[in-house]
Amino acid sequence: MKGDDQMAIQEHEISFIPIEVPGMNVHMLPTQKFKTITIMVQIEQVLSKEVATKTALLSLVLKRATARFPEPQKLSEHLDHLYGAIFDVDVSKKGERQLLQIYMEVANERYLHNESSLVESAVQFVGDVMTRPLLVDGVFSTEIVESEKKSLQQRIESIINDKMRYANQRITEEMCKGEPYAVSPYGDVEDLQQIDAASLTEYYHTLLRENPIHLFIVGDVEASNVKEWITAHINLPERQPAAIPVTMQHTEEAVSEVKEVIDQLDVAQAKLNMGCRTHITYKDPEYPALLVYNGILGSFPHSKLFLNVREKASLAYYAVSRLESHKGILMMMSGIDSSNYEKAVTIIKEQMELMKKGTISEEEMSMTKATLYNQYKELLDSGRMMIEFAFNGIVSGNPRKLQDLLKEISEITIKDVQQVSEKVQLDTIYLLRDKKGV
Amino acid sequence: MKTVTFDQVNETLYYETLPNGLSVFLLPKEGFSKTYAVFTTRYGSNDSHFKLNGKEIRVPDGIAHFLEHKLFEKEQGDVAAEFSRNGASYNAFTTFNRTAYLFSSTDKVEENLKILLDFVQEPYFSGPSVEREKGIIGQEIQMYDDNPDWKVYTNLLQAMYQEYPVRLQIAGTIESISNIDKDLLYSCYETFYHPSNMILFVVGGFDQESITRLIKDNQAAKDFSQAPEIERVFPDEIAQVSKKQIEATLSVGIPKLYIGFKEAVNGLTGEALLKRELSTKLGLDVLFGTSSPFYQKHYDSGLVTEGFGFDYSNEHDYGYSIIGGDAPDPERLVEEVKQVLKMASEEGLDEEAFQRQKRKSIGLYMRSLNSIEFIANQFTSYKFNDIDLFDVVPTLEKITLEEVTERMKEHLREVQMAVSIVRSP
Numbered sequence: 001m002k003g004d005d006q007m008a009i010q011e012h013e014i015s016f017i018p019i020e021v022p023g024m025n026v027h028m029l030p031t032q033k034f035k036t037i038t039i040m041v042q043i044e045q046v047l048s049k050e051v052a053t054k055t056a057l058l059s060l061v062l063k064r065a066t067a068r069f070p071e072p073q074k075l076s077e078h079l080d081h082l083y084g085a086i087f088d089v090d091v092s093k094k095g096e097r098q099l100l101q102i103y104m105e106v107a108n109e110r111y112l113h114n115e116s117s118l119v120e121s122a123v124q125f126v127g128d129v130m131t132r133p134l135l136v137d138g139v140f141s142t143e144i145v146e147s148e149k150k151s152l153q154q155r156i157e158s159i160i161n162d163k164m165r166y167a168n169q170r171i172t173e174e175m176c177k178g179e180p181y182a183v184s185p186y187g188d189v190e191d192l193q194q195i196d197a198a199s200l201t202e203y204y205h206t207l208l209r210e211n212p213i214h215l216f217i218v219g220d221v222e223a224s225n226v227k228e229w230i231t232a233h234i235n236l237p238e239r240q241p242a243a244i245p246v247t248m249q250h251t252e253e254a255v256s257e258v259k260e261v262i263d264q265l266d267v268a269q270a271k272l273n274m275g276c277r278t279h280i281t282y283k284d285p286e287y288p289a290l291l292v293y294n295g296i297l298g299s300f301p302h303s304k305l306f307l308n309v310r311e312k313a314s315l316a317y318y319a320v321s322r323l324e325s326h327k328g329i330l331m332m333m334s335g336i337d338s339s340n341y342e343k344a345v346t347i348i349k350e351q352m353e354l355m356k357k358g359t360i361s362e363e364e365m366s367m368t369k370a371t372l373y374n375q376y377k378e379l380l381d382s383g384r385m386m387i388e389f390a391f392n393g394i395v396s397g398n399p400r401k402l403q404d405l406l407k408e409i410s411e412i413t414i415k416d417v418q419q420v421s422e423k424v425q426l427d428t429i430y431l432l433r434d435k436k437g438v
Numbered sequence: 439m440k441t442v443t444f445d446q447v448n449e450t451l452y453y454e455t456l457p458n459g460l461s462v463f464l465l466p467k468e469g470f471s472k473t474y475a476v477f478t479t480r481y482g483s484n485d486s487h488f489k490l491n492g493k494e495i496r497v498p499d500g501i502a503h504f505l506e507h508k509l510f511e512k513e514q515g516d517v518a519a520e521f522s523r524n525g526a527s528y529n530a531f532t533t534f535n536r537t538a539y540l541f542s543s544t545d546k547v548e549e550n551l552k553i554l555l556d557f558v559q560e561p562y563f564s565g566p567s568v569e570r571e572k573g574i575i576g577q578e579i580q581m582y583d584d585n586p587d588w589k590v591y592t593n594l595l596q597a598m599y600q601e602y603p604v605r606l607q608i609a610g611t612i613e614s615i616s617n618i619d620k621d622l623l624y625s626c627y628e629t630f631y632h633p634s635n636m637i638l639f640v641v642g643g644f645d646q647e648s649i650t651r652l653i654k655d656n657q658a659a660k661d662f663s664q665a666p667e668i669e670r671v672f673p674d675e676i677a678q679v680s681k682k683q684i685e686a687t688l689s690v691g692i693p694k695l696y697i698g699f700k701e702a703v704n705g706l707t708g709e710a711l712l713k714r715e716l717s718t719k720l721g722l723d724v725l726f727g728t729s730s731p732f733y734q735k736h737y738d739s740g741l742v743t744e745g746f747g748f749d750y751s752n753e754h755d756y757g758y759s760i761i762g763g764d765a766p767d768p769e770r771l772v773e774e775v776k777q778v779l780k781m782a783s784e785e786g787l788d789e790e791a792f793q794r795q796k797r798k799s800i801g802l803y804m805r806s807l808n809s810i811e812f813i814a815n816q817f818t819s820y821k822f823n824d825i826d827l828f829d830v831v832p833t834l835e836k837i838t839l840e841e842v843t844e845r846m847k848e849h850l851r852e853v854q855m856a857v858s859i860v861r862s863p
Contacts, residue, residue: 012471033469035447035804072737076729080794083801107804111447147738154743157691158764161586265689266863269580302522311516314573317581335581363523370525370545377544378527380471381642381810 037219038383041102053187060148063089066128093185095326127233167271171430218383255425270338270433283398288408289416295368304351338433355421459634465641473642481630482535483608489669500610503532517557563620594858597684601673634665677702693861695765701757708824
């Protein structure tokens with residue numbers, strides 16, 4: 001009976017089990033639900049202009065070759081051989097923290113004929129990438145570093161291809177000027193020119209020696225095996241007293257006046273972004289109320305933004321709001337005709353006013369809570385999403401249980417939402433428009 | 439309900455065709471929180487010219503997509519609120535060949551399924567709301583106009599096809615949708631939304647018996663007229679491409695290049711069509727995949743970038759492959775691709791690489807079965823072509839190197855090739 005109860009809890013909770021491995025935080029979630037095993041390594045770094053470009057370039061260099069697979073083509077063939085393992089190394093940001101991520105997903109050998117040790121091979125490969133890179137005379141191969149510098153430059157330069165993403169990056173730069181959060185996780189082209197194989201190698205060693213490392217594994221695995229594989233295949237250097245916490249500088253500027261920024265490009269549709277500071281982040285007790293606030297305002301098709309900007313005024317195809325939970329930014333986004341700029345801004349500001357006045361129906365509350373409930377429950381069906389949820393808790397310093405968060409959301413009142421709206425301040429209005437007129 | 443079990447992937451599928459003609463498929467997945475249901479009609483942007491009970495009808499381009507938007511509207515308001523009350527996520531999409539309505543939820547699955555069936559089967563179109571929708575879809579069209587990936591893709595289709603409607607935008611143009619009114623929407627609805635033209639697929643953590651009962655009761659309680667005789671009218675399409683090259687300008691960091699190859703012979707269905715798809719993809723993977731000598735050489739030289747890749751699409755009446763991505767020097771890359779084609783047709787394909795790609799394809803297929811959204815949509819799309827999603831691995835295993843080599847020779851021919859480029863002004 002006891003066993004059954006535990007299963008029942010696990011099905012509704014995201015319960016990673018810690019595994020003791022020196023120098024690393026290993027989190028395992030055993031489940032038979034998936035046809036694959038997912039492994040994700042997260043290395044934390046402070047988001048800053050000084051290192052952002054290096055971290056980004058490092059992710060690309062590590063991805064290309066290892067000591068065991070010095071030729072990129074051999075590395076790629078090895079992944080094919082592991083039944084088309086999904087493998088990626090990338091960077092991202094969470095609040096004012098940059099992350100270097102190694103992602104690996106392999107088929108559960110249970111579903112393949114006569115195959116074993118596919119998972120161990122995956123752990124071994126992660127170890128190769130992380131701890132046994134290709135070094136020539138002690139430094140990364142100059143050829144690969146130079147070729148990846150070109151790749152990173154292309155990546156940075158092609159952000160403009162996706163106008164939604166571009167507008168988002170531009171407003172972040174303007175809104176958070178002078179704060180670490182303005183830094184892109186890919187860094188910038190200028191800093192890229194300064195990096196060479198020797199300096200990148202030195203940076204790599206420092207990162208591995210000093211920065212917190214997390215390894216998540218989800219799938220049909222057992223703790224004893226995981227521990228054995230990691231110990232055998234991921235050989236970290238002698239580390240400073242285990243996992244130095246990265247000291248986050250959390251900047252929180254009060255808004256004195258709303259900035260307005262307009263950029264012009266050859267576009268058919270204008271992108272309107274309005275960025276707010278909420279002064280609430282993931283760790284705060286008001287966070288569940290902020291989720292409900294955001295849900296009523298703009299994150300769903302029943303939200304005020306969608307209904308008023310799109311359905312009633314017919315100004316846009318999309319009008320949404322999104323949270324950056326670790327920085328506490330709420331971003332409203334819409335694609336409009338530039339001639340409707342003032343009209344759209346007015347309607348959006350009106351919606352924020354309604355939130356402040358508490359003009360929120362019981363139905364808006366219940367729809368938002370029900371939709372949030374479903375959204376969080378859906379995380380349980382994806383290994384990657386469960387890792388993301390657990391990691392958000394870890395980096396915030398307030399790891400919530402899924403069930404606790406759901407309970408907190410269900411208890412939020414209109415008054416709680418109104419209190420959140422008192423804290424939310426519009427900071428910057430950004431418009432990316434065409435080159436006609438003006 | 440009948441069942442079929444697929445041991446290798448450990449799945450059991452329940453299926454039945456109801457008396458009104460609706461095909462129902464249920465795939466319960468143990469341990470999943472979420473249920474995903476998709477209700478699809480075999481009606482897409484390509485179907486703008488047809489005969490209904492002998493009468494020939496031409497409708498404005500983009501009407502299938504327009505209809506998809508308007509089906510959410512009901513006399514007493516928007517159906518969106520009903521889903522939202524239950525916390526469900528819902529959506530719809532239109533492709534060249536089908537229109538799908540879907541929801542996912544972890545709770546109140548039965549209520550949500552009933553909402554899905556009822557709103558799709560009870561249309562309500564009104565004049566003013568049709569007019570209002572033109573503004574919204576106008577913005578959707580403009581959003582796509584700014585999207586370089588979409589531009590390079592749709593331009594390529596335009597270059598490849600002389601007449602076939604896949605060369606037109608799914609959403610139509612601002613001009614074409616201005617001609618849509620509620621009567622036209624009703625005509626299209628009556629033609630293409632009969633249950634016999636539709637598939638319902640439900641997958642996830644639901645109770646199979648109660649869901650079966652709900653679907654049967656819900657359908658039995660509704661009256662449907664006799665299934666209409668639909669005859670789609672498609673223009674003849676010759677093998678030769680319409681234009682060798684097409685260019686557009688948009689603000690992009692790096693130019694985009696798509697090279698397309700159009701199928702010359704069509705008309706396949708079922709296993710033959712699946713085999714063609716899988717062997718084409720295997721061949722393209724050997725020649726242009728990330729472990730191909732081509733990719734590695736040109737990644738190092740900077741001619742191809744991270745996003746370089748290929749895809750293949752095949753339907754009963756048309757098919758094409760696309761090779762490309764961000765390309766700093768599109769003209770040179772086209773020449774290099776042509777070199778590979780020449781070499782492949784002279785020397786054939788590498789046996790070891792072929793076996794490796796086969797293995798990779800099997801693993802990737804397994805992985806895709808983690809996604810209940812993928813299962814539902816891919817299953818439906820295949821079913822309209824009489825293909826079974828769970829036949830992929832057995833079919834893959836049977837494909838030989840000789841077949842793939844032959845396939846590459848007949849498919850990758852210069853006369854069937856077109857090039858699309860998007861670059862900055």
